Amino acid sequence: MDKFYERYSKTTADGSHTLYLPGLDEHYHSTHGAVSESRHVFIEQGFDHVSCCQRQINVLEVGFGTGLNAILTLERSAAESLEVEYVAVEPYPLSMDEAKNINLAGQVAGGRFREEFLHMHGMPYGKRTFLSGKFHMVKHKHRVQELDLPDNQFDMVYHDAFAPQFQPEMWDVNLFARIYRTMRTGGILTTYCAKGEVKRALKACGFILTHPPGPTGKREITRALKTD
Numbered sequence: 239m240d241k242f243y244e245r246y247s248k249t250t251a252d253g254s255h256t257l258y259l260p261g262l263d264e265h266y267h268s269t270h271g272a273v274s275e276s277r278h279v280f281i282e283q284g285f286d287h288v289s290c291c292q293r294q295i296n297v298l299e300v301g302f303g304t305g306l307n308a309i310l311t312l313e314r315s316a317a318e319s320l321e322v323e324y325v326a327v328e329p330y331p332l333s334m335d336e337a338k339n340i341n342l343a344g345q346v347a348g349g350r351f352r353e354e355f356l357h358m359h360g361m362p363y364g365k366r367t368f369l370s371g372k373f374h375m376v377k378h379k380h381r382v383q384e385l386d387l388p389d390n391q392f393d394m395v396y397h398d399a400f401a402p403q404f405q406p407e408m409w410d411v412n413l414f415a416r417i418y419r420t421m422r423t424g425g426i427l428t429t430y431c432a433k434g435e436v437k438r439a440l441k442a443c444g445f446i447l448t449h450p451p452g453p454t455g456k457r458e459i460t461r462a463l464k465t466d
């Protein structure tokens with residue numbers, strides 16, 4: 239079986255599930271807490287820094303995976319009545335059975351978005367789909383490197399790839415330069431990774447970096463700003 243498809247769920251320290259890939263010996267999230275890590279890295283240190291200044295936000299997620307970042311963004315969008323256009327990229331999507339058996343929707347907003355969570359996983363590819371309130375999503379079953387990304391489109395990028403030692407091509411200058419072009423000036427990218435080689439690649443593409451404190455178990459993370 240493909241090393242990206244042989245996977246099973248595990249419970250992390252905050253009670254939420256993640257997926258584990260034995261072929262890579264890699265988890266989709268921190269074992270210290272999947273929901274707490276994602277909420278910290280992508281929502282509090284990312285999305286909230288954009289939504290403080292604008293009511294309409296275009297989000298690109300590199301590595302949709304379980305859909306956790308998307309449902310956390312939906313939760314924020316609903317709570318603050320923010321308009322979100324969410325583009326999710328994932329070459330190795332979960333089956334509907336995997337999506338039903340993972341407990342993440344039940345761990346966010348008291349389970350209020352269970353239906354939307356399954357809808358995200360079941361919706362057609364390449365078609366802008368209404369999910370709830372002011373939240374729309376387009377999902378692509380592609381490697382991000384194969385997508386024709388428009389210039390100056392995204393305010394927020396969730397860069398949630400497997401770690402550089404497993405997928406170095408997800409963290410190199412080639413990909414970051416494409417992501418830089420697809421972002422608007424003032425847009426930000428966040429990622430859990432703060433390795434030296436990743437910082438250097440982001441800087442080489444023109445990003446200005448800051449390193450907020452990480453979630454439990456991680457000293458710092460990376461927030462990258464696109465300036466003029």
Ligand SMILES: C[S@@+](CC[C@H](N)C(=O)[O-])C[C@H]1O[C@@H](n2cnc3c(N)ncnc32)[C@H](O)[C@@H]1O
Nearest residue numbers: 266301302303304305306330381382398399400
């Ligand atoms: C660390 S996991 C995170 C997934 C997701 N954000 C979540 O919360 O579950 C990395 C994800 O990147 C996906 N991925 C692997 N190669 C990719 C590529 N070339 N382009 C886009 N996504 C990729 C994996 O299949 C996996 O779902």
